[in-house]
Amino acid sequence: xxxxxxxxxxxxxxxxxxxxxxxxxxxxxxxxxxxxxxxxxxxxxxxxxxxxxxxxxxxxxxxxxxxx
Amino acid sequence: xxxxxxxxxxxxxxxxxxxxxxxxxxxxxxxxxxxxxxxxxxxxxxxxxxxxxxxxxxxxxxxxxxxx
DNA sequence: TGCTAGTAGGGTAATTAGGGAT
DNA sequence: CGTGTCCTAATTACCCTACTAG
Numbered sequence: 477x478x479x480x481x482x483x484x485x486x487x488x489x490x491x492x493x494x495x496x497x498x499x500x501x502x503x504x505x506x507x508x509x510x511x512x513x514x515x516x517x518x519x520x521x522x523x524x525x526x527x528x529x530x531x532x533x534x535x536x537x538x539x540x541x542x543x544x
Numbered sequence: 545x546x547x548x549x550x551x552x553x554x555x556x557x558x559x560x561x562x563x564x565x566x567x568x569x570x571x572x573x574x575x576x577x578x579x580x581x582x583x584x585x586x587x588x589x590x591x592x593x594x595x596x597x598x599x600x601x602x603x604x605x606x607x608x609x610x611x612x
Numbered sequence: 613t614g615c616t617a618g619t620a621g622g623g624t625a626a627t628t629a630g631g632g633a634t
Numbered sequence: 635c636g637t638g639t640c641c642t643a644a645t646t647a648c649c650c651t652a653c654t655a656g
Contacts, residue, residue: 490619498555498592500647505620512587520654522619533587558628568638569628588645590628
């Protein structure tokens with residue numbers, strides 16, 4: 477599917493991302509400051525995050541078979 | 545609030561899982577490393593665990609019988 | 613304009629990862 | 635073989651005040 481523009485680009489607040497990762501909102505801010513997360517700044521200086529990127533990073537290892 | 549998390553997936557910290565199992569957090573880490581537990585890593589490298597999976601493992605033994 | 617909740621920022625304590633030894 | 639404890643380094647959580655979002 478061709479990637480549609482960015483009309484449906486959902487932005488998440490620090491609190492939303494923190495809930496998804498089970499961390500403190502300050503930690504999410506720290507990730508953005510470290511360049512680990514794409515942060516979109518509002519005109520007032522607050523950060524917003526891309527839902528698609530967050531969900532991609534939230535992908536876990538679905539129970540690996542076994543390790544030696 | 546605009547965005548709503550589609551999957552309200554609750555994650556647990558190593559200390560929480562350790563408390564539920566009455567083991568050391570280090571042991572929980574070993575379980576994750578052995579692939580016995582699904583681990584979701586934060587961007588800082590810390591592990592988070594699925595509450596549903598942990599609770600399923602906690603109620604997985606109705607004590608059938610004790611012999612031998 | 614004023615209001616409430618959330619966020620930024622800095623600083624400090626607690627938790628976690630990783631390896632190693634018992 | 636699995637678990638609990640030791641260590642160091644890194645990450646995260648909670649404290650505060652001021653400003654922004656809606």
